[in-house]
Amino acid sequence: MYQKITLPNGVRIVHEYIDTVRSAAIGIWVGNGSRYEPAELAGVSHFIEHMIFKGTEKRSARHIAIAMDAMGGQANAFTSKEVTCYYMRVLDTHVQTAAELLADMFLHSRFDQSDLELERGVVLEEIDMYEDSPEDVATDKLFEACFDGSALGRPILGYEETLEKMTSQTLHDFVRDYYHPADTVVAISGHYTQEDIDYICRLFSEMKGEGRNVIVPASYTPRVVVRPKEIEQNHLCIGFPGLALADERRYAYRLMNAMIGDGMSSRLFQTVREQNGLCYSVYSFITSHAETGMFSIYVGLSKEQEQRAAALVREVLEDFCANGPTRDELSRCREQMKSSLMMGLESTAARMNHLGKHEIALGRIPDPDELVACYDSVTAEQIQSLACEVFDYSRASICAVGKTGSEDDYRAMIGG
Numbered sequence: 001m002y003q004k005i006t007l008p009n010g011v012r013i014v015h016e017y018i019d020t021v022r023s024a025a026i027g028i029w030v031g032n033g034s035r036y037e038p039a040e041l042a043g044v045s046h047f048i049e050h051m052i053f054k055g056t057e058k059r060s061a062r063h064i065a066i067a068m069d070a071m072g073g074q075a076n077a078f079t080s081k082e083v084t085c086y087y088m089r090v091l092d093t094h095v096q097t098a099a100e101l102l103a104d105m106f107l108h109s110r111f112d113q114s115d116l117e118l119e120r121g122v123v124l125e126e127i128d129m130y131e132d133s134p135e136d137v138a139t140d141k142l143f144e145a146c147f148d149g150s151a152l153g154r155p156i157l158g159y160e161e162t163l164e165k166m167t168s169q170t171l172h173d174f175v176r177d178y179y180h181p182a183d184t185v186v187a188i189s190g191h192y193t194q195e196d197i198d199y200i201c202r203l204f205s206e207m208k209g210e211g212r213n214v215i216v217p218a219s220y221t222p223r224v225v226v227r228p229k230e231i232e233q234n235h236l237c238i239g240f241p242g243l244a245l246a247d248e249r250r251y252a253y254r255l256m257n258a259m260i261g262d263g264m265s266s267r268l269f270q271t272v273r274e275q276n277g278l279c280y281s282v283y284s285f286i287t288s289h290a291e292t293g294m295f296s297i298y299v300g301l302s303k304e305q306e307q308r309a310a311a312l313v314r315e316v317l318e319d320f321c322a323n324g325p326t327r328d329e330l331s332r333c334r335e336q337m338k339s340s341l342m343m344g345l346e347s348t349a350a351r352m353n354h355l356g357k358h359e360i361a362l363g364r365i366p367d368p369d370e371l372v373a374c375y376d377s378v379t380a381e382q383i384q385s386l387a388c389e390v391f392d393y394s395r396a397s398i399c400a401v402g403k404t405g406s407e408d409d410y411r412a413m414i415g416g
């Protein structure tokens with residue numbers, strides 16, 4: 001059972017004690033990601049995530065690295081469209097040391113200009129590395145196109161032209177303006193003491209700032225994207241407008257995704273790969289945000305098989321809409337989702353993530369038993385109704401990467 005403390009400045013501390021382990025995972029979650037950035041600062045949130053490890057007012061980057069290794073801890077960070085997280089996992093004897101190190105990095109990073117110049121090159125290499133993964137290019141470029149014109153559509157990594165203009169002052173100003181105490185959650189799960197929690201509260205009581213970040217709503221628009229690339233395979237991503245993060249139908253949505261394309265027993269894998277041998281990789285995935293989302297289907301295959309594969313994908317979706325899931329299919333996928341949830345929460349890191357992401361996104365943390373009950377309550381009729389709403393080919397989008405044809409060729413594949 002977790003407990004929640006809201007400090008006078010608005011920072012929330014959520015913690016869950018587990019007496020059967022000897023480690024603890026600590027994460028600082030801030031409700032800021034790439035979709036909050038002004039267009040001229042695209043990529044700044046991810047850049048700050050890198051720079052926070054490069055030194056504070058009292059620690060150099062080397063000092064930080066040595067301190068982490070001395071604890072035997074694991075540390076990392078990530079930036080998404082709507083959140084940034086900095087986290088560590090350590091033995092219970094090092095909880096206060098880890099918390100103080102994380103707080104120092106989070107609250108007092110110096111963003112030295114010379115460090116920034118070096119790290120800018122690292123981020124630009126990361127952008128180039130992404131371009132070398134056509135699977136990522138296909139899925140990300142489709143999302144960018146469908147939400148073009150909004151911050152949600154911009155890449156998390158930003159662009160070379162925006163990154164080149166950023167200075168130490170740019171990063172300091174952005175943290176001051178977008179890292180609000182009321183948008184910050186410190187999540188801890190594992191073995192710790194009340195003294196540890198009191199210490200964490202004192203550390204984050206000094207965080208200054210007022211207000212909260214505000215999302216500018218984005219909406220999905222059907223698109224066709226063609227990206228020629230000299231590679232052996234073609235990579236297709238087909239998208240449909242999906243559900244928002246807190247939509248009450250999200251459990252049916254996740255089960256539907258599992259049935260359609262998440263796993264070897266899914267309909268897409270069995271039909272496109274196993275029964276017809278058209279590809280090696282085919283799957284579906286969902287992306288949900290505060291007010292919108294996308295349901296996507298990826299397939300990597302030869303150009304000669306594109307038309308047939310796209311037709312089979314449509315057959316699978318239309319059959320699912322017409323007939324819904326079978327009883328065995330629903331039972332199997334329900335157990336998969338419940339097992340994945342419960343087994344995943346057997347690690348302190350996963351439980352910390354559970355605490356942080358739900359508190360940031362929903363303002364409350366559902367108990368695992370509550371989540372299991374939500375999956376158990378989903379009916380076949382609810383899933384079929386949702387499928388009919390989502391898989392509307394008049395609103396379908398597609399992105400093709402590789403030895404591509406024309407936009408009209410791919411528009412025809414989705415019936416446009």
